[in-house]
Amino acid sequence: MFNxxxxxxxxxxxxxxxxxxxxxxxxxxxxxxxxxxxTGLFNVYLFEDSGAASLSAKNHYKKNLISSDICLFLxxxxxGVPEGVQVEIDEANKHKIPALYYFxxxxxxxxxxxxxxxxxxxxxxxxTINSFEEFIxxxxxxxxxxILLIYREYSSNGMSxxxxxxxxxxxxxxxxxxxxxxxxxxxxxxSHFDKTLLKNDLCKQYLASLIFNTDKxxxxxxxxxxxxxxxxxxxxxxxxxxEGFNFSLxxxxxxxxxxxxxxxxxxxxxxxxxxxxxxxxxxxISKLTEAYNLSQENNIDQWFVQDILIDLRNExxxxxxxxxxxxxxxxxxxxxxxxxxxxxxxxxxxxEKNFLExxxxxxxxxxxxxxxSHHFYGDLTSLSDNIANIFFQSMIFGSFTHLTRIYxxxxxxxxxxxxxxxxxxxxxxxxxxxxxxxxxxxxxQITEHFELLLEKMNSEDALEIYDYSxxxxxDYHKFKANLLAMSEIGYYLSKEDFEIKWxxxxxxxxxxxxxxxxxxxxxxxxxxxxxxxxxxxxxxxxINLSLNILSSxxxxxxxSAMKLMIKSIDFSSTSEEENKRVxxxxxxxxxxxxxxxDNSNYIEQLCFSLGLTDTPCKDELEIVLKKEWPIFYExxxxxxxxxxxxxxxxxxxxxxxxxxxxxxEQGKDGKYSFYSNSPLFSSKFVISNSDEAxxxxxxxxxxxxxxxxxxxxxxxxxxxxxxxxxxIQLYQYDDSIFExxxxxxxxxxxxxxxxxxxxxITSNINKNLITFAHNLLSVCLGNDKYYEILSELSTYNDDNxxxxxxxxxxNFSNNNYHSEIPSEIETLLFQxxxxxxxxxxxxxxxxxxxxxxxxxxxxxxxxxxxxxxxNLMTNDNAYIKSYLAHSAKKIEYYxxxxxxxxxxxxxxxxxxxxxxxxxxxxxxx
Numbered sequence: 001m002f003n004x005x006x007x008x009x010x011x012x013x014x015x016x017x018x019x020x021x022x023x024x025x026x027x028x029x030x031x032x033x034x035x036x037x038x039t040g041l042f043n044v045y046l047f048e049d050s051g052a053a054s055l056s057a058k059n060h061y062k063k064n065l066i067s068s069d070i071c072l073f074l075x076x077x078x079x080g081v082p083e084g085v086q087v088e089i090d091e092a093n094k095h096k097i098p099a100l101y102y103f104x105x106x107x108x109x110x111x112x113x114x115x116x117x118x119x120x121x122x123x124x125x126x127x128t129i130n131s132f133e134e135f136i137x138x139x140x141x142x143x144x145x146x147i148l149l150i151y152r153e154y155s156s157n158g159m160s161x162x163x164x165x166x167x168x169x170x171x172x173x174x175x176x177x178x179x180x181x182x183x184x185x186x187x188x189x190x191s192h193f194d195k196t197l198l199k200n201d202l203c204k205q206y207l208a209s210l211i212f213n214t215d216k217x218x219x220x221x222x223x224x225x226x227x228x229x230x231x232x233x234x235x236x237x238x239x240x241x242x243e244g245f246n247f248s249l250x251x252x253x254x255x256x257x258x259x260x261x262x263x264x265x266x267x268x269x270x271x272x273x274x275x276x277x278x279x280x281x282x283x284x285i286s287k288l289t290e291a292y293n294l295s296q297e298n299n300i301d302q303w304f305v306q307d308i309l310i311d312l313r314n315e316x317x318x319x320x321x322x323x324x325x326x327x328x329x330x331x332x333x334x335x336x337x338x339x340x341x342x343x344x345x346x347x348x349x350x351x352e353k354n355f356l357e358x359x360x361x362x363x364x365x366x367x368x369x370x371x372x373s374h375h376f377y378g379d380l381t382s383l384s385d386n387i388a389n390i391f392f393q394s395m396i397f398g399s400f401t402h403l404t405r406i407y408x409x410x411x412x413x414x415x416x417x418x419x420x421x422x423x424x425x426x427x428x429x430x431x432x433x434x435x436x437x438x439x440x441x442x443x444x445q446i447t448e449h450f451e452l453l454l455e456k457m458n459s460e461d462a463l464e465i466y467d468y469s470x471x472x473x474x475d476y477h478k479f480k481a482n483l484l485a486m487s488e489i490g491y492y493l494s495k496e497d498f499e500i501k502w503x504x505x506x507x508x509x510x511x512x513x514x515x516x517x518x519x520x521x522x523x524x525x526x527x528x529x530x531x532x533x534x535x536x537x538x539x540x541x542x543i544n545l546s547l548n549i550l551s552s553x554x555x556x557x558x559x560s561a562m563k564l565m566i567k568s569i570d571f572s573s574t575s576e577e578e579n580k581r582v583x584x585x586x587x588x589x590x591x592x593x594x595x596x597x598d599n600s601n602y603i604e605q606l607c608f609s610l611g612l613t614d615t616p617c618k619d620e621l622e623i624v625l626k627k628e629w630p631i632f633y634e635x636x637x638x639x640x641x642x643x644x645x646x647x648x649x650x651x652x653x654x655x656x657x658x659x660x661x662x663x664x665e666q667g668k669d670g671k672y673s674f675y676s677n678s679p680l681f682s683s684k685f686v687i688s689n690s691d692e693a694x695x696x697x698x699x700x701x702x703x704x705x706x707x708x709x710x711x712x713x714x715x716x717x718x719x720x721x722x723x724x725x726x727x728i729q730l731y732q733y734d735d736s737i738f739e740x741x742x743x744x745x746x747x748x749x750x751x752x753x754x755x756x757x758x759x760x761i762t763s764n765i766n767k768n769l770i771t772f773a774h775n776l777l778s779v780c781l782g783n784d785k786y787y788e789i790l791s792e793l794s795t796y797n798d799d800n801x802x803x804x805x806x807x808x809x810x811n812f813s814n815n816n817y818h819s820e821i822p823s824e825i826e827t828l829l830f831q832x833x834x835x836x837x838x839x840x841x842x843x844x845x846x847x848x849x850x851x852x853x854x855x856x857x858x859x860x861x862x863x864x865x866x867x868x869x870x871n872l873m874t875n876d877n878a879y880i881k882s883y884l885a886h887s888a889k890k891i892e893y894y895x896x897x898x899x900x901x902x903x904x905x906x907x908x909x910x911x912x913x914x915x916x917x918x919x920x921x922x923x924x925x
Contacts, residue, residue, distance in 0.1 A: 007040075007041060007042055007043045008041060008042050008043070008069040008070060008147070009042070009043050009044075009045065009064075009067060009068045009069050009070075010036055010042050010043070010044045010045065010068065010069070010070050010071070010072065010143065011044075011045050011064060011065050011068035011070070011071045011072070011088075011092075011097075012029050012032060012033065012044060012045070012046060012071075012072045012074070013065075013071060013072065013073045013074070013085055013088045013089075014028070014029060014073070014074035014075070014085065015075075015076070015079055015082045015084075015085060016047065016084070021079075024076075024132050025074065025076075025132075027132070028074060028132045028135050028136055029046055029074070030046070031136045032044075032072070032135065032136055032139040032140060033046055035136070035139070035140040036139075036140050036143065039140070039144070041144075042143070045064045045065075045068065047061045047064075061088075062091060065088055065091050065092065065095075065097070066091065066095050066097075068097055069097075069098070070097070070098045070099065070100070070143060070146075071088070071092045071097050071098070071099040071100070072099070072100050072102070072139060072143070073085065073088075073089060073092075073099060073100070073101045073102065074102050074104070074132075074135055075101070075102065075103050075104070075112060075114065075115075076103075076104045076106075076107060077103055077104060077105050077107065077108040077109070077110060077111065077112055077115075078104075078106075078107030078108040079107075080112055081112055081113075081114045083908065086114070086908075089114065090456065090458075093456065094424050094453075094456035095424050096421075096422060096423065096424070098124070098146070099124040099125075100124065100125050100126075100127070100139075100142055100143065100146065101114075101115070101118060101124060101125065101126035101127070102126070102127050102128075102129050102135050102138075102139070103115050103126065103127070103128050103129070104128075104129050104130070104131065104132060104135070105128055105129075105130065106130050106131055113870050113874075113898075113901040113905075114874075116866075116867055116870045116871075117870050117871050117874040117875070119867060120871060125142075125146065127142070199224075199226055200225075200226045200229065200388055200389065200392040201226060202226045202227055202229075202230035203226060203229055203230050203233065203388040203391055203392050204381070204384065204385045204388040206230055206233045206388075207233070207384040207385075207387055207388045207391070207410075208381040208384040208385070208388075210233075210237060210384075210410075210429075211383075211384045211387075211410060211413065211414065211429065212380055212381060212384060213425060214381060223253070224253065225253045225254060225256070225257055225396075226392075228246070228249060228250040228253050228254075229250075229391070229392055229395040229396075231244075231245055231246075231250075232245055232250075232395060233391070235471075235473075236403070236406065236407075236471060237468075237471060238471075239467060239468075239470050239471050242274065242277040242278075242473060247270060247274060250270075251263075251267050251270065254266065254267075254396065257396065258396070261298045261299075261300065262300070262304070262397075264294065265291050265294050265295050265298075265300070265304075265308070266396070266397055266398045267398075268287055268288075268290055268291040268294065269287070269288065269291050269308065269311070269397070269398030269399075269400075270398045271287045272284045272285075272287035272288045272291065272311070272315075272398075272400070273398060273400050273403075275287060276315070276400065276473065276474065277473040277474075279473075279474060279475060281315060281318060281319045281322065281474075282319070284315050285312065285315045285316060285319065288308060288311055288312040288315060288332075289312060289331070291308050292305070292308045292309060292312060292335070295308060302339065302341040303341075303343060303344055303345055303346070304397065305339075306336060306339055306341070306343050307345070307397065307399050307401070307402075309332045309333075309335050309336045309339075310332070310336070310401050311332075311399065311400050311401050312331065312332035312335075313330055313332030313333045313336065314332075314400075314401055315332075316330045316331065316332055316333075317330065318474075318476070321476070321519060321521050322476050322519060323517070323519075324517045324518065324519050324520055324521075345393070345402075347389060347390075347393045348389075348390050348393050348394070348402060351386040351387070351389045351390050352386070352390060352409070354386050355383045355386040355387065355409070355412075355413060356412070358383060359412060359413065359416045362416060362420075363416060363419075366419075366420045377417070377421075380417075383413055384413075387406060387409045387410060387413070390402060390405075390406065390409065391403070391406055394406075407433045407436035407437060408433070408437055410429060410433045411429075411430055411433035411434050411436075411437060414426040414427075414429040414430045414433070415430045415434075415446075418430050418450065418453075422453060424453065424456065427450055427453045427454075428461065428464070428465065430446060430450070431443075431446060431447065431450075431465060431488070432464075432465055432468045432469070434446045435465070435468070435469050435481055435484045435485050435488075436468075436469065436471065436472070436481060438477065438480055438481060438484070440484065440524055440525055440528065443484050443487070443488060444487070444488065447488050451842060451877040452875065452876065452877060454488075454877065454878075455875075455876065455877050455878060455881070455910075455911070457489065457492045457910060458492065458910045459492060459493055459494035459497060459910065461489075461492070462489040462490075462492035462493045462497070463493060463494070463497050465485055465488075465489050466482065466485045466486065466489060466493070466497075466501055468485075469481035469482050469484065469485035470482060476519070476522075479508050479522065480521075480522060480525050482501075482504075482505060482508075483505070483522075483525040483526060483528070483529040484525060484529075486501065486502075486505060486529050486532075486533060487525070487528055487529045487532040487533070488532070490502075490529075490532065490533035490536060490912075491533065491535070491536065491878075491911050491912040491913050492910050492911060492912070493912075498536060498912075502533075502536070502537075505529075506541075509526055509530075509545075512526065513545070513548065513549065518554075520556060523556070523557060523560060524560075527560040527561075527563070527564055530542065530545075530564055530568065531563075531564060531567050531568050534564075534567070534568030534569075535912065535913050535916060536912055537568075539569050539570065539573060539574045539578065540574075540575075540578060542564060542565065542568055542569050543565070543569060543574065543578050543581065543582060545561070545564075546561040546562070546564050546565045547561075547581060547582070547585055549561040550562070550585055550589075551585070558599060559599060559602065562599055562602035562603070562606065563602065565582070565606060565609075566602060566605045566606060566609065569609075571609050571610055571612075571613050571615075572612070572613050572614075576615060576616070576617065579610060579613065579615040579617055579618075580615075580617045582606070582610065583610060583615075583617050583618065583620060583621045586603060586606055586607060586610070586621060587620065587621060587624050589603055590603060590624055590625070590628050590629065591624070591628065604632060604636065604637075607621065607625065607637060608636075608637070608640045608641065611637060611640065611641035612640070612641055622637075625637060634650075635651060635654060638651075639651045639686060643689070643690070643691050643692075645690070645691075645692040645693075645694065648686050648690050648692075648694060649694060649695055649698055651682075651686055652683055652686060652687075652694065652698050652702060653698060653701075655679035655680075655682055655683045655686075655702070656679075656683075656698075656701050656702050656705050658679040659679045659680065659683075659702075659705040659706065659708075659709060660705050660708070662675075662679070662709075662715075662719070663705070663708045663709055663712055663715065666712065666714050666715055666716070666719075667712075667713075667714025667715070668714075672714075672716070674716070678718070678719065678722050680706060680709065680719060680722035680723050680725070680726045681722050681725075681726075683702060683726055684722070684725055684726045684729045684811075687726075687729055687730065687733050688729060688733075694733075696734070696737075696740070699730060699733075699734055699737055700737065700740060700741055702726075702730070703727065703730055703737055703741050703744060703745075704741065704744050706723045706726050706727055706730075707723075707727075707741075707744045707745070707747060707748060709723040710723045710724065710727075710748055710751075711747055711748070711751070716763070717763055717765050717767055717770065718763060718765050720770050720773075721765050721769060721770060721773060721804065724770070724773035724774065724776070724777055724808070725773070725807070725808065725811050727777055728773075728776060728777055728780060728808075728811055728812055729811060731777075731780045732780075732814075738780075738781060745781075748774070748777070749778065751774075754770055754771050754774040764800045764804075765800075765804055766796070766798075766800070766801045766804070768792060768795060768796075768801075769801060769804050769805060769808070771788075771792055772789065772792040772793070772805060772808060773808050775788045775789050775792065776789070776808060776809075776812045779812075779821075779822065779825055780812075784822075785825075786822075786824050786825060786828065789825065789828060789829075790828060793805065793828070793832045799839070799841040799843065799844055802836050802839065802841075802844045802847075803841075803843055803844055803847055805832075806833070806836070806844065806847035806848055806850075806851060807847065809829050809833065809851055810847065810850050810851050810854065812829075813826075813829065813851060813854045813855065814854055826855070826858060829851075830852075830855050830858075830861055833848045833851045833852055833855070834848075834852075834864065834868065836848050837849070837852065837868060837872075842876075842877055842879055842880060845872070845876070845880055846879060846880060846883060849869075849872070849880065849883055849884065849887075850883075852865050852868065852869070853887055853890055853891065856890075856891065856893075856894040856895075857894070862894055862895055866891075866895050866897075866898040869884060869891065869898055869902060870898065870901060870902075872884060873901070873902050873905050873906070874905070878911045878913065878914060881906065881909060881911070881914050882911075882913060882914050882917055884902050884906075885902060885903070885906040885914055885917040885918050885921060886917055886921070887902075888902045888903040888906070888918070888921050889921060889924070903918055903921060903922060906918035906921075907919065907922070
């Protein structure tokens with residue numbers, strides 16, 4: 001038999017066990033293994049056939065799964081998908097491993113949710129079989145045919161399976177070790193130094209393995225500069241202690257490669273780095289100042305002098321940040337400002353330019369690549385070599401700024417690679433190194449951008465990211481990085497890991513709060529982290545923390561403390577004592593006039609939250625509100641916290657007055673006003689939540705005022721949008737209201753231009769949406785507007801227009817009263833919602849899900865909606881999954897199987913919040 005050197009590794013997955021029922025799986029797996037191995041082309045992995053290993057059983061099969069070239073999944077519809085098999089399916093999907101699925105329908109013709117989720121164009125290949133014997137007969141043939149099909153596809157497209165040429169020519173870059181000669185780095189007078197001393201092969205191997213998971217080559221000599229520099233890499237990337245790095249041997253070897261003048265300065269810089277790692281910032285600044293003074297006394301290249309000053313400037317800035325100081329004096333920056341020479345790093349800048357140029361060229365290539373072409377990256381280690389060269393130069397010259405910039409270089413590279421491949425290891429690297437950049441805005445943007453990849457994260461991945469964030473040596477930076485990491489992956493950590501990591505974070509947060517002069521720069525990451533993991537934190541802790549801040553003199557933190565309570569505390573589940581403490585605090589703030597000026601909006605929101613609870617102590621709060629804030633109490637507070645009809649009617653009358661006033665004043669004498677609240681929207685909210693019949697006189701007056709908003713040519717486009725929404729709501733609430741006010745309604749439909757309004761530059765509402773709203777209102781009166789609506793919907797290409805259209809459709813379709821949607825209109829709206837549900841914007845998807853749930857009442861749409869929900873629950877992000885989990889009981893009412901699948905999938909999700917929602921839904925059954 002012919003045995004090629006290179007074989008494809010096949011992973012076969014199915015239910016396993018020792019029972020008689022499981023025997024068919026065991027026999028089928030062994031049979032297909034023998035058939036594939038007999039070809040000489042494959043190595044087949046079966047867990048039960050593997051020998052003893054030091055790895056745990058879970059890690060053993062996971063390691064083999066990830067390293068496989070193709071996976072075969074055998075599932076019996078009668079047995080369903082066991083949890084272990086589902087984990088393997090998730091891992092295969094996460095790592096983009098090609099897979100073939102076989103579903104046996106001999107015992108049950110009902111498709112499993114997993115099979116339904118694969119009924120999409122971009123899903124892996126699947127096949128329904130009638131017996132396990134058919135799997136044995138077809139499996140090996142299908143694997144070989146699949147490989148041949150891929151080869152033919154490339155051949156027919158005129159493509160090659162060979163690597164595409166790199167976007168830059170290595171021969172022009174000179175990025176091998178010989179390029180790092182002293183003549184490139186120092187003045188030409190030092191060009192006689194031995195080039196071999198400056199090779200950096202070990203550093204290159206380490207970074208190639210870190211970024212591209214390449215195998216490390218043979219061991220190199222362990223007594224050269226490359227070796228000692230490579231020993232510093234685990235300190236940067238593996239959280240190794242600086243004490244394990246032998247500075248004496250490193251400097252001794254470095255001395256052989258640098259002229260004495262440079263070495264003396266570099267050795268001082270390394271002393272400064274060591275002091276930094278030990279947290280001695282003042283000593284680090286002192287040593288950097290000494291290095292700078294020494295450089296001034298000697299004939300040193302200006303780029304080297306300026307590099308010292310950059311380190312010095314950054315250390316001084318760091319000192320002031322830690323001490324919460326503001327200073328206009330920075331010796332490092334002042335000296336830099338005196339320099340006339342343009343800063344250029346001979347080797348560092350060249351290498352950085354090389355890989356940044358590659359990134360930009362690849363980005364353009366990917367964006368203009370034709371849809372029928374395929375692209376595989378070849379050997380990219382020349383890119384990691386660029387980064388290795390930058391690192392090596394940073395070590396040689398003791399540039400701490402460039403050492404820490406290595407994280408940024410890796411982040412840029414892996415971000416580009418991940419953006420066009422969805423490669424899981426590159427996503428992990430991108431997120432890790434984004435955190436290490438300490439950019440509090442960028443990190444959440446990265447997780448939002450890669451939202452679908454983030455959902456593939458498990459507890460082991462989350463722990464890996466958190467531990468990576470501890471690579472910073474300084475406690476100040478490490479604390480900030482840990483907070484950023486916890487903010488993004490806190491809900492994916494296992495219970496045990498979260499408790500351990502949170503215990504440490506909590507101590508540091510408490511220490512920060514206890515400091516008299518705590519660093520303001522840590523305020524945002526701390527409160528952002530608390531908000532983002534609040535579901536895993538006790539309400540008592542959040543309340544105590546917030547109240548302690550509000551009772552302190554640290555007024556700069558008061559607003560953040562109030563926001564934390566508003567966003568993250570569910571007062572319906574807090575104790576009576578805790579509620580009383582918060583109410584006492586609120587009463588004190590309301591009576592303090594200075595506190596009201598800055599935080600009145602947050603105080604009001606907290607009053608709403610507590611007013612909606614059943615706590616008896618809220619009576620004391622209401623007495624104070626009635627006395628101190630009578631207008632707020634009689635309007636917003638009572639409307640939000642009670643459902644008394646007289647309150648709603650009184651509120652609507654005031655809204656009518658405001659609507660009339662704004663209709664009269666808006667655009668008068670060319671003046672336009674913008675408001676943070678809309679009386680039209682507020683009225684719609686009150687009507688939709690009213691349990692009792694509202695007086696017809698009030699409704700009629702509200703309709704007339706709203707009609708005038710639509711008729712006005714000076715009103716803002718947003719107000720007209722809200723006006724149409726309110727009219728549709730009024731019709732659904734009272735189907736005779738249009739008949740009673742027919743003369744007013746007729747004025748709307750006599751408009752020659754429904755879109756005429758004031759469209760200001762900051763508006764996110766498309767004027768054409770007014771036409772869409774107008775047509776929906778017309779449909780309420782029984783008019784046929786199919787083609788008009790079709791014409792409008794086909795023009796909405798941006799996310800803002802789709803979201804606004806979804807709000808209109810949801811309002812139009814949320815019919816709990818009288819009117820019915822014409823069949824052709826409901827089909828048209830359903831089709832567009834289904835299309836928009838596949839958009840990349842999760843905000844659009846979230847709004848379409850609300851509509852699809854409403855459309856479950858139409859039996860003809862139920863199968864398609866169920867399939868869509870299964871796909872979303874399997875593949876979408878946490879926001880979408882949590883909304884579906886919240887709605888599981890509603891969905892179950894129309895289709896029990898789909899509702900059960902959503903609930904059961906949520907109960908096993910990697911995200912803590914989704915599991916929590918599912919448990920609540922389950923307990924409320």
